[in-house]
Amino acid sequence: MKSLEELKAIRESMQAQMGLRKEDSNQTRIVVGMATCGIASGARPVLMALSDAVQEKGLKNVMVTQTGCIGLCKYEPIVEVIEPGKEKVTYVKMTPEKALEVLEKHIIGGQIVKKYTISEMMK
Amino acid sequence: MYRSHVLVCGGTGCTSSGSPMIIERFKEEIYKAGLKDEVAVVQTGCHGLCALGPIVIVYPEATFYSMVKPEDVPEIVNEHLLKGRIVQRLVYDETKTEEGIASINETDFYKKQHRIALRNCGVINPENIDEYIATGGYEALGKVLTEYTPDQVIQTIIDSGLRGRGGGGFPTGIKWKLARANEADQKYVCCNADEGDPGAFMDRSILEGDPHAVLEAMAIAGYAIGANQGYIYVRAEYPIAVNRLGIAINQAREYGLLGKDIFGTGFDFDIELRLGAGAFVCGEETALMTSIEGNRGEPRPRPPFPAQKGLFGKPTLLNNVETYANIPQIILNGPEWFASMGTEKSKGTKVFALGGKINNTGLVEIPMGTTLRTIVEEIGGGIPNGKKFKAAQTGGPSGGCIPAEHIDIPIDYDNLINIGSMMGSGGLIVMDEDNCMVDIAKFFLQFTVDESCGKCTPCRIGTKRLYEILDKITQGQGTMEDLDRLEQLCYYIKQNSLCGLGQSAPNPVLSTLRYFRDEYVAHVKDKKCPAGVCKALLSYVIDPEKCKGCTLCARNCPTNAISGKVKEPHTIDTNKCIKCGTCMEKCRFGAISKR
Numbered sequence: 001m002k003s004l005e006e007l008k009a010i011r012e013s014m015q016a017q018m019g020l021r022k023e024d025s026n027q028t029r030i031v032v033g034m035a036t037c038g039i040a041s042g043a044r045p046v047l048m049a050l051s052d053a054v055q056e057k058g059l060k061n062v063m064v065t066q067t068g069c070i071g072l073c074k075y076e077p078i079v080e081v082i083e084p085g086k087e088k089v090t091y092v093k094m095t096p097e098k099a100l101e102v103l104e105k106h107i108i109g110g111q112i113v114k115k116y117t118i119s120e121m122m123k
Numbered sequence: 124m125y126r127s128h129v130l131v132c133g134g135t136g137c138t139s140s141g142s143p144m145i146i147e148r149f150k151e152e153i154y155k156a157g158l159k160d161e162v163a164v165v166q167t168g169c170h171g172l173c174a175l176g177p178i179v180i181v182y183p184e185a186t187f188y189s190m191v192k193p194e195d196v197p198e199i200v201n202e203h204l205l206k207g208r209i210v211q212r213l214v215y216d217e218t219k220t221e222e223g224i225a226s227i228n229e230t231d232f233y234k235k236q237h238r239i240a241l242r243n244c245g246v247i248n249p250e251n252i253d254e255y256i257a258t259g260g261y262e263a264l265g266k267v268l269t270e271y272t273p274d275q276v277i278q279t280i281i282d283s284g285l286r287g288r289g290g291g292g293f294p295t296g297i298k299w300k301l302a303r304a305n306e307a308d309q310k311y312v313c314c315n316a317d318e319g320d321p322g323a324f325m326d327r328s329i330l331e332g333d334p335h336a337v338l339e340a341m342a343i344a345g346y347a348i349g350a351n352q353g354y355i356y357v358r359a360e361y362p363i364a365v366n367r368l369g370i371a372i373n374q375a376r377e378y379g380l381l382g383k384d385i386f387g388t389g390f391d392f393d394i395e396l397r398l399g400a401g402a403f404v405c406g407e408e409t410a411l412m413t414s415i416e417g418n419r420g421e422p423r424p425r426p427p428f429p430a431q432k433g434l435f436g437k438p439t440l441l442n443n444v445e446t447y448a449n450i451p452q453i454i455l456n457g458p459e460w461f462a463s464m465g466t467e468k469s470k471g472t473k474v475f476a477l478g479g480k481i482n483n484t485g486l487v488e489i490p491m492g493t494t495l496r497t498i499v500e501e502i503g504g505g506i507p508n509g510k511k512f513k514a515a516q517t518g519g520p521s522g523g524c525i526p527a528e529h530i531d532i533p534i535d536y537d538n539l540i541n542i543g544s545m546m547g548s549g550g551l552i553v554m555d556e557d558n559c560m561v562d563i564a565k566f567f568l569q570f571t572v573d574e575s576c577g578k579c580t581p582c583r584i585g586t587k588r589l590y591e592i593l594d595k596i597t598q599g600q601g602t603m604e605d606l607d608r609l610e611q612l613c614y615y616i617k618q619n620s621l622c623g624l625g626q627s628a629p630n631p632v633l634s635t636l637r638y639f640r641d642e643y644v645a646h647v648k649d650k651k652c653p654a655g656v657c658k659a660l661l662s663y664v665i666d667p668e669k670c671k672g673c674t675l676c677a678r679n680c681p682t683n684a685i686s687g688k689v690k691e692p693h694t695i696d697t698n699k700c701i702k703c704g705t706c707m708e709k710c711r712f713g714a715i716s717k718r
Contacts, residue, residue: 004265004386014257020128021182021246023226034207048161051126063183064126066207114264 016055020063026084027063028107030054035069042095043077049096050079053103062107075100076116081106090118125163127204129153130180132245134169134331135324135363136485137176137491141193142166145177148196152496153364156200161702162570169330170245171486172232175215180227180245187227189215231501239472240325240448241488244332248529252374253337262381263454264339265348268388276347277303279448282458288407289315289443290521290547292536298440301350301430310350312341313434313441315411316357316364319403320519320568323550325390325474326444328486330357330364333448334371338381338394340450345392348440353394356411360372360401366415368396383667385399403520403574407622408441410576421578423624443548445474465491469535479516479552480506492533495525499553510555514638518547520567521627522573523634543634545627559656560639561646567631575624582625585616589632597657610636657716658702660716669691669714676706676715 032038032047050066064106072078075092079099089112091102098116105113116118131137131146149164170178175189180521186209188199195213202208217230227233238244247254255261267276281296302310314337330337341353357365372394372553375381383391397415404410405420412434414420433439439495449471453461462470469491475498478487482504489498495515499505505511514524518672523544525532532538535544554563568590577583592609595601613629613636620626636643652660665676665685670692677685677693684700687693695706695715707715 004269005385007261007265010253010256011259011262014253017124018247018254018257020125021130021185023185023228032207034205036206039206044161047126051161052124055124065183068206068208 005074012058016058019055019060020059022060024061027061028084029080029082030062030064030107031067031080032064033068033070033076033080034066035073037069037073038076040080041076045096046079046094046099048075050099050103053100057108059107069111072118075121078118091116092118092121125161125241126183128182129162129164130167130182130245131164131206131250132168132170132176132178133166133363134173134176134244134328135361136169136173136385136611137178138363140176142177143501144193145179145191145196146665147681149200150194150198154202156205158200158204162204163450165248166250167247168244168249168327169241169486171241171328171488172201172215172483173486174482174484178245183224184209184224185394186224187215187218213571219254231504232485232487235493235497235502236488237459237472238488239452240329240336240445241332241486243336244328244486247333249332249334250370252378252380255333256546259455260335260451261339263451264342264346264380266454267343268386268390273303273347276454277341279454279458283453283461284458284465284468285446285449285453285461286469286536287443288445288449288548290508290518290545292546293439293441295446295711298430298442299344299347301428302350302438302440305431307438309437310348311434311437312345312348312350312353312437313328313412313415314341314355314357314441315406315443316355316361316449317399317406317440318358318361318548319409319574320521320548320550321399322478322552323476323520323548325476325486325549327361327364328565329444329448329474330361331367334364334368335375336451337368337444337447338371338375340447341394341686342381342385342392343450343454344440344442344447346390350392350440351393354397354415354434355394356397356399356405356415358401359398365396365398372396381613382387389612402576403570404576404624405623405624409622410644411441412439412628421576424621445549466533466535468537473534473546473549475549475551477551477553479502480510480555480558481553482507491535493694494531495535496530498534498551499530503553506555507554510557513554513556513558514560516544516552516554516563516631518545518627518630519550520570521545521623521630522547522550524554524563526638530639533604543630543637544631557654557656559597559652560635560642560653561593561597561652562654562656564632564635565590565597568593568628571624572630575628579619579621579625581616581619582621582628585612585620586625586628588612589616589629592637593632597652598659599646599650599657601643603644603647606636606640606643606647624710640703661702662697663695663700663704663706664704664718665693665695666714666716669712671712671714675709675711677684679705679709681705 076093079091179188179191277299285295286292410420410422429439474488514526575582672690684696
């Protein structure tokens with residue numbers, strides 16, 4: 001390495017991964033249901049797509065984590081978005097593509113993707 | 124990319140309680156569960172809470188698992204990593220709250236800590252330079268090489284108020300300035316990693332958990348004083364630290380962060396390791412340099428000081444590991460930031476190794492000026508079994524004790540000196556009412572007798588005589604004149620020894636005499652050891668009222684010193700008794716006591 005730019009490049013590419021180890025109570029949490037029902041209906045690729053995208057985009061203060069069964073098995077894969085100080089939003093019947101759309105529009109853009117939310121589905 | 128990181132502590136404490144097996148098991152189970160592309164297993168340095176090791180932290184949830192055994196691993200993988208269900212029974216109790224699981228930073232042990240020197244320990248993989256760079260590593264070196272003159276670097280360190288963390292507390296910036304001022308064709312930067320105080324292990328943990336911080340700081344120091352070669356003198360008894368330092372040096376060389384023309388600025392700097400064989404005296408600066416030169420590790424008189432004539436007769440800068448670990452942060456955050464922490468004359472933080480009679484054995488980093496009470500009662504979690512705090516020994520064999528009456532004193536360099544102790548490298552051994560202070564003084568003197576290099580007479584013979592007088596007192600054969608002689612000899616050794624080892628060796632005796640003279644007197648006049656430690660002054664007796672004649676004690680006595688008929692009170696023959704205490708442990712009726 002011969003320049004500060006190269007050092008900076010390494011730092012930035014690593015920081016995305018190291019962001020996983022940040023602890024911040026003001027984080028937005030994206031929670032993927034990963035009980036047997038969730039995994040069986042394809043939650044794993046959803047989780048990975050979200051986790052990769054958050055790291056690739058270097059989103060700060062966003063944590064992608066998992067939870068167990070929340071009792072709505074027929075709507076799995078379920079993704080919950082919990083922003084500090086806001087009402088929890090529950091997205092259902094997710095696919096990796098839909099999840100990325102949610103990430104783009106909701107987490108980054110701040111607009112809830114109504115069509116995928118549980119309240120729309122149950123109508 | 125991984126969605127989860129499993130951090131397993133690979134410090135010496137957790138390694139000896141089995142963390143390498145846990146790492147292996149995690150890798151196996153994660154592979155079996157088909158998660159190998161989703162979950163990364165990372166070996167880190169020490170988290171500080173050694174009493175609860177082996178420690179495993181799972182991110183992104185930051186779940187803190189303590190005392191993990193290899194057989195617990197499948198459950199963590201199948202429940203937590205696969206299904207997202209935290210394994211409650213393994214979660215550190217202090218993080219459990221009514222609302223769920225709190226952050227580890229909210230617990231008593233961590234919330235009053237402020238981690239600067241230890242900031243990366245337990246957070247990054249010390250064997251991966253990229254992770255160090257991700258946390259801002261080598262940015263400080265880049266900054267000084269491109270933006271600062273050497274004098275500006277030195278002024279920054281002076282302004283920060285940083286003082287040597289190895290024990291003496293000499294202002295670091297001034298030391299750098301002195302080393303810079305001496306013109307020479309060759310200068311050296313050395314790192315003292317010969318941590319010898321019994322009970323101190325912060326330098327080891329920094330080297331194991333964040334070795335690049337030390338390398339970066341040494342390069343900064345090299346630029347500041349005009350040196351192009353560094354040596355780290357580390358004891359061979361720290362195999363993990365030696366190994367990780369070696370890896371770190373190689374990685375830094377590969378990246379061009381050590382070697383020729385760093386960052387294209389024309390500055391050259393390289394570092395080599397030198398292993399010590401573990402002699403305590405080699406932590407003394409002149410002995411350390413003599414040892415690096417390949418000679419027998421013995422001190423020499425000062426002046427000349429190392430800044431004038433040090434390693435190989437050239438001007439040399441020598442700092443301790445923890446001192447170096449603060450440097451990159453001071454450069455990046457500014458001297459004002461560092462000086463805003465601590466007390467008037469002691470800035471920043473200090474790492475202490477908590478040991479002895481304390482619940483949370485481990486490493487803690489706290490702002491200077493924190494009281495001993497906060498360290499012992501809050502961070503340390505108090506003393507086990509509800510015993511009373513008696514004293515804390517700081518500074519190891521060179522330091523002294525802080526008695527209970529001074530528990531509220533803010534800890535900094537000057538306050539400790541004023542009460543007859545010293546900061547030392549930061550070992551902090553807590554003692555309760557069951558510790559005999561004469562015995563403690565004797566323990567440390569035994570250590571200095573063993574470790575005295577023998578070059579000068581006051582230390583070689585003086586410490587031996589001190590030990591003999593102490594031994595005589597603990598045997599119940601001391602006289603009041605012995606106490607006076609002890610004190611006199613202490614002052615003589617302090618004034619006449621060649622190096623710091625001898626000059627400070629009598630400190631444990633002097634400080635226990637100062638605060639616990641009554642215990643010495645009890646040993647001499649009443650032939651009693653109030654704490655019940657000195658065997659020669661004890662006798663075990665059976666209370667005939669309480670004894671049921673169950674014969675359990677007699678059957679367990681290794682010397683058949685107990686006699687008596689079944690269902691009748693027993694007696695102990697003090698001539699045969701070796702005072703092992705077995706009978707007292709075995710008795711179910713509390714009939715046996717020490718007097």
